[in-house]
Amino acid sequence: MSETAQFLITGVVAGAAYALLSLTWALVRKVSGQLFFLSGSMVVLGVLGTNALTERGWPMAPAVVVVVASAGAVTFAVDVLILRRIARQTELSGTLVMLALAFAMDELLSLGFGPEPRQLAPAVPGPPVSFLGASLQRQQLLIVAATAVLITALVLAGRSRWGKAMRACAENPTGAMLVGIHPTAVRTVGLIIAAALGALSGVLLGPVAAMGASSGFLLSLKGFIAAALGGWGFLGATVAGLFLGLTESLTAGYISSDLKDVVSLALLLLVLLGKDSIRLRRRVRNVRVSDDRREAPLPSHSVTD
């Protein structure tokens, strides 16, 4: 019993992490139609950046603010210099450029912070608490709580005027321009929020998992799997993230921890073969998901704006 509880708790915490990652993918897909392979790099930047600053004696809070802001700034620069220019190209070339950027970013991270994985000090120190016979680190509680808050905020924001404006841009960029929305501004804001969310996830996860420059890609992939499995909506991505975390944790617990990535990669295959797993998407939609919709059309910005 307590063993199962332990696996479930580990799974929920990992699931919260994947949910955060998949939200960055869903958000970027919504505003730009692009695949956000930089998401994992932003998480790693969150860990390594915060670690570097706190090692230099910075207090936690300002370090986090600076690191999250830098993630936003880096993504803004990448958007202006590169992503915006490839937005009109085919999905394949856009994806390849994103992949190349992600590898480049990981090498830059390795150059800047060294190749070794780093772990952050817990934001909430103290002995583990016991819960249903399992022991739970305080940081794990913080991860789950913070994820719930962030997801709620994102879902609510998605229903606001600005959230609708973002969806409008993905639906019909020309129509969006004609009602006075600036699609380029909207996509930039969306990308910056996604990057900041990624870095913040790193800060949250840093104390429970060591991460280094080479961790980014697998993290990105997990985010993609969850987002695609969830049908690219915010709530769908959250549910799928939790599902992925639980699946991995139960596999690692009951079968072998060497298999945990194999299982998620098998899920990736299922997703790709099943065209974003229509069945799970339907089920998610039935519990009323206003921001869950058909595969986002890739916007073709036909106009100089």
Added chain:
Amino acid sequence: MNAPVLQISDLVAGYGAADVLHGIDLHVGGGEVVCLLGSNGAGKTTLARCVAGLLKPRSGSVTADGDRLDGLAPSQRVRRGIALVPEDRGLFGGLTVADNLELGGFRHGRRHAVDRLPLVMDIFPPLASLLRRSAGTLSGGEQQMTAIGRALMADPRYLVLDEPSLGLSPGMTRQILKAMRALADDGIGIVLIEQNAALALGVSDRAAVIQRGRIAVTGSARTLMSDPMVIHAYLGGRGSV
């Protein structure tokens, strides 16, 4: 304060190497409906895109009440009171009719949408029962009402309609054109791009015929209704409506 007029002067525009518009002059004053006729490929949509800022003209200018609009993005032109209902309607298919309308007033903030919505409902009563529907599931006429309603939510001073009758029944077209006439009587300047000349000329003050990128004929709507070329090309050879 300058006279309320949307002025298009010597506008040259095209795609790639080819020019489509070769020096268009056209104006519409507040309170006026100007009908723009022209055969397929004449350049009507191209002109509308230039006015809305979706296409950058090669030369010439567009001014609204004396302010030059050149170089302004579509979103900035909306703020200056220019609204376009594009040929393809440009709706957000995955969003509800209510969301589409609300976004129409995006530039004016949240409060505005609440104030403005009843006005649009007055003009298109059928929309009231469609508010929760997703715009992609509407019939052609319902979509057109939503598209025009969305443009009106921005409280435009000048409204360009690119073939609002496309795919609509004559009855529906008549209804929409009548609504446009009423809006003009309230002070909005309207450019009505139409193939359905008989109906469109009936609600217009002035009209122009565009042929291969040039204004071929222009005059009062009444004059054009009896112009032999217009009768031959757009009114099916009959002399009156």
